[in-house]
Amino acid sequence: MTNSTPGQFVYNRAGLSWIILIAATALSFAVGVEHGTGSLVAIAVLGLAAIKIRLVGLDFMELRRAPIALRIAFEIYCIGLWAVLSGIYLWL
Amino acid sequence: MSQPRPPSSDSAAAVDHVDAAATANTSPRTITSAEQDVMVRRIPGEAGTWVFLLGDMVVFGVFFATFMVERAKAPEVFDISRKTLHVGVGLTNTIVLLLSSLLVVVAIRAIRVKARSIAMYSLIGALACGVTFAGLKAYEYTSLIEVGHSAGANHFYLYYFILTGLHLFHVCIGLVVLASMTTQTRRAEISSTRMAVIESGACFWHLVDLLWIMLFPLLYLVS
Numbered sequence: 001m002t003n004s005t006p007g008q009f010v011y012n013r014a015g016l017s018w019i020i021l022i023a024a025t026a027l028s029f030a031v032g033v034e035h036g037t038g039s040l041v042a043i044a045v046l047g048l049a050a051i052k053i054r055l056v057g058l059d060f061m062e063l064r065r066a067p068i069a070l071r072i073a074f075e076i077y078c079i080g081l082w083a084v085l086s087g088i089y090l091w092l
Numbered sequence: 093m094s095q096p097r098p099p100s101s102d103s104a105a106a107v108d109h110v111d112a113a114a115t116a117n118t119s120p121r122t123i124t125s126a127e128q129d130v131m132v133r134r135i136p137g138e139a140g141t142w143v144f145l146l147g148d149m150v151v152f153g154v155f156f157a158t159f160m161v162e163r164a165k166a167p168e169v170f171d172i173s174r175k176t177l178h179v180g181v182g183l184t185n186t187i188v189l190l191l192s193s194l195l196v197v198v199a200i201r202a203i204r205v206k207a208r209s210i211a212m213y214s215l216i217g218a219l220a221c222g223v224t225f226a227g228l229k230a231y232e233y234t235s236l237i238e239v240g241h242s243a244g245a246n247h248f249y250l251y252y253f254i255l256t257g258l259h260l261f262h263v264c265i266g267l268v269v270l271a272s273m274t275t276q277t278r279r280a281e282i283s284s285t286r287m288a289v290i291e292s293g294a295c296f297w298h299l300v301d302l303l304w305i306m307l308f309p310l311l312y313l314v315s
Contacts, residue, residue, distance in 0.1 A: 004202065004205060004207035004210055005210075006198060006202075006210050006214070009197070009198040009201040009202055009207075009210070010194070010198060014194070014197045015194070018190065018193075018194045018197075021190050022187065022190060025183070025186050025187065025190070028308075028309055028313060029179075029183050029313070032309060032312075032313030032314070033179060033313060039315075042313075042314045042315065045309045045313050045314060046306075046309060046310075046314065048309075049305055049306045049308075049309045049310075050306075052305045053302050053305050053306060056193065056298055056301055056302045056305065057298075057302065059197075060193050060194075060196070060197050060298045060301070061136055061294075061295050061298045061299075062136040062291075063136065065133050065134065066133060066134065066135055066136060067133045067134075067135060068133070070135060070142060073146060074146075077146070077149055077150070077153070080153075081153050081156070081306065084153070084157050085156060085157065085160055085310070088157060088160040088161055088164060089160060089164075089314070092160070092161060092164035
């Protein structure tokens with residue numbers, strides 16, 4: 001293919017996910033920098049990070065169309081990581 | 093660890109084509125049965141690579157949990173120490189890695205349709221992002237150590253240097269992988285086996301991004 005343009009590789013789900021990732025990063029930064037110790041905002045910031053990880057996995061690593069077992073393993077990792085880190089933050 | 097994967101890159105290219113048509117809302121024709129056949133679920137890259145990638149993610153997950161347990165033992169010390177980090181540098185590095193990941197996505201899709209120059213320049217851009225990340229990290233390390241915040245200062249800095257150091261090690265390996273992928277864009281033809289190796293390299297770079305996505309809030313934001 002000789003008439004390809006960079007744009008045609010960006011105007012898709014991965015490109016949309018990238019915009020969401022940048023917006024989520026800005027949101028995490030805005031609410032996370034100063035929120036006081038013990039705040040539940042920290043749980044939300046960790047949740048946003050888990051959502052961002054999921055988007056990278058599904059749309060950049062192309063796990064959205066991966067075999068079900070691999071995709072489920074990845075989804076469990078995202079949820080499990082957020083649950084464990086939030087649990088330690090809240091109860092330890 | 094190669095698997096039988098005749099439709100590998102072709103299927104991904106077909107999926108990309110359908111994806112692009114759907115996004116642009118310009119689908120002048122229906123999907124052919126041949127395309128439907130190749131739109132099956134597939135493992136990105138080599139199957140064996142995913143044992144390593146998932147294993148690495150779990151190992152880092154354990155490190156993250158250990159950091160949180162240590163933080164719970166001395167939250168005040170961790171919070172005071174956290175505020176000495178350069179949060180602007182951390183934020184910039186997050187955006188730089190996200191940009192590099194997008195460039196790698198563009199490169200993989202360009203390779204599939206033989207748009208070699210776009211693939212090459214995208215990978216060079218991703219490499220530049222990786223070098224920028226390492227440079228900013230070196231600046232941050234230097235400025236922290238200069239004011240006495242070295243790994244021995246307290247547990248926060250110990251974990252900070254271990255976690256970010258391990259991640260930086262991954263970035264360095266990733267840069268070698270990206271450089272290797274860049275050389276592949278010169279090839280006129282790329283076999284499905286070689287394409288799987290290239291995709292594995294791309295997934296490794298996305299792993300580098302993925303790990304930093306959790307490291308940034310953990311070290312810089314959560315108080």
